[in-house]
Amino acid sequence: MVTAAGHEWGTAVALEAVRMPAEGVCALVAVGRDGSEETVGSWSAGGAGGGLVEVAGGAALPPEGIDRFEVRTAEGRRLVTVTR
Template identity: 60%
Template sequence: MCTPPHRRDVGAYVLGVLGAADAFRFEEHLEGCSRCAGGVVELGGVTAVLERYARLTPPGVDPVVRADPRLVLRAAEALAAGRRRTRRRRLAVAAAVVVLAAGTPFAVPGGERGGGRWTGADRGSGMTAVVTTGAREWGTDVGLEVAGAPDPGVCSLVAVGRDGDEETVATWSWGGVGAAPLRVRGGAALRPGAIARFEVRTAQGRPLLRLTR
């Protein structure tokens, strides 16, 4: 059950301020709560904007009280643009995330039209993934096959544009070492030709795997 304390902990979890025990309990809750998992992914975009703001702040300048106001304006504009893209994607893709049991090879219908294939593997963790894309009138249809995630929790597939823009394509709960491979379906407003790569990340935004052509 999703309670007000759980909703409150979403922001604290994304910002990394929960204690180890509280974070562990919250991750257990995430495995069965799509509402909180969605909140973690949405706030992950805010975290990315704040991290970019900190990186752009000159050395020796306090990023909170003395940074150039133009950086704050650009961060706010980036966040607003991300929310607009999310709304467009929800309207264009009725089911942005569908997690299927492992089975026959995954194929994106129409993938031959402007589509592509991205692969990635991490020898250290044993994690592997394949992304197949197909062009659509609303953007890009995306299919993901992933296996071998090192730790249990919520993961996300993120499309990174050639201009550095990012879109969360899909999210899912992972059982950790020994869990069966998964097939995930999602969509992006980015066109196939505008996508530079895909990344699998934790709910906190930590990269697990980079997928390239």
């Protein structure tokens, strides 16, 4: 689950996920309606048997400027897409 809240500086973002299907470094990326991308946060994933992941961060994009969020591996492979 991804939540996003608007602020004067952009968007506060939080991710809650269980059993991410990857090992190693992953990142939550905000993809703008204009195609721009901003990394909201990153973490080290433990694979399919991993537990709860909670990551909070922010993006300079306003909430209405965000098209979707993507969870990606360090190599850029998209694992999950969350549309708004």
